[in-house]
Amino acid sequence: MTEANGAAAAPQPAAQVKMQVLGQFVRDLSFENAVAQRGMQGGDVQPDTQVAVSLDARKRSTDNQFEVITKFRVTSKNKANDEVLFVVELDYGGIFHIEGVPEDQMHPFLLIECPRMLFPYVRRIISDVTRDGGFPPLNIDTVDFLALYRAELARRAEEQKTDKPVS
Template sequence: MAEGNGAAPEAAPQIKLQVMAQFVRDMSFENMVAQKGLSGGEVQPDIQVAVSLDARKRGAEHQYEVINKFRVTSKNKANGDTLFLMELEYGAVFHIEGVAEAQMHPFLLIECPRLVFPFIRRIISDVTRDGGFPPLNIDTVDYLALYRQEIARRAEAEKAQQVLSS
């Protein structure tokens, strides 16, 4: 093994991440089957899950709030009737230190939501079960892919805006 020049390797900054609070900011569940008295018959549910995120700096130093927004729609494949609609806004407050400013945006929109996702999954499962449907265990969200899609969408929108203003 070759010896270096004796200088200690530069240590990466230590990241401190603490979940200060988690909360349901808003939630609704509409059971269309019960409301409209839809006939039973052959039901083949088609589940659509839409996810969006918001993040913002809070007044306290090193504190950030991240909101996960989920919209879950279940429709009957046979006739397109909506079976249920669930909307959930789940927030968390994080204390974060040691993340470079240039990396804070992806950190907030990838790592932070990933930490609280298991709690969101449980809430969605419990609410769908309590709403009279089989518990819905949603697939893990790929927050990195979601982040990349949003960056690409913003770049396209910016390009389109530049073309319009030329």
């Protein structure tokens, strides 16, 4: 095989993906200190913390711009009596300029890669809010956005199966 034939058979390189974070913002933030609202009670506190994550993305009116919102709900309960200690709700957004991503791959890109870029800031805000609320700073575990995306696809597929009428 000659070099010319080898070069002709080589696959063309894919378009270069370009992503730029144009801005980040807190859309909504709330912190409920249930312990303070009930009044301080002595006793053994063994926190059990649950984190729920949801995502939303939309195209903006400007070419190649997208808005991605990560929504976190953190609930901490006392294992001993199941009383709520605190609840944090944070909707954190980013505005992204994205080029070079094929249309059929844009949805997963927006709901996997963009939230990965925002996550360190979300973690810091939740840590600061829980500390400022009188609790030890909560450093939430890293979120596997790929697994979250796959789980949502599976949930939707299952939902479509159950929505079909029986013949």
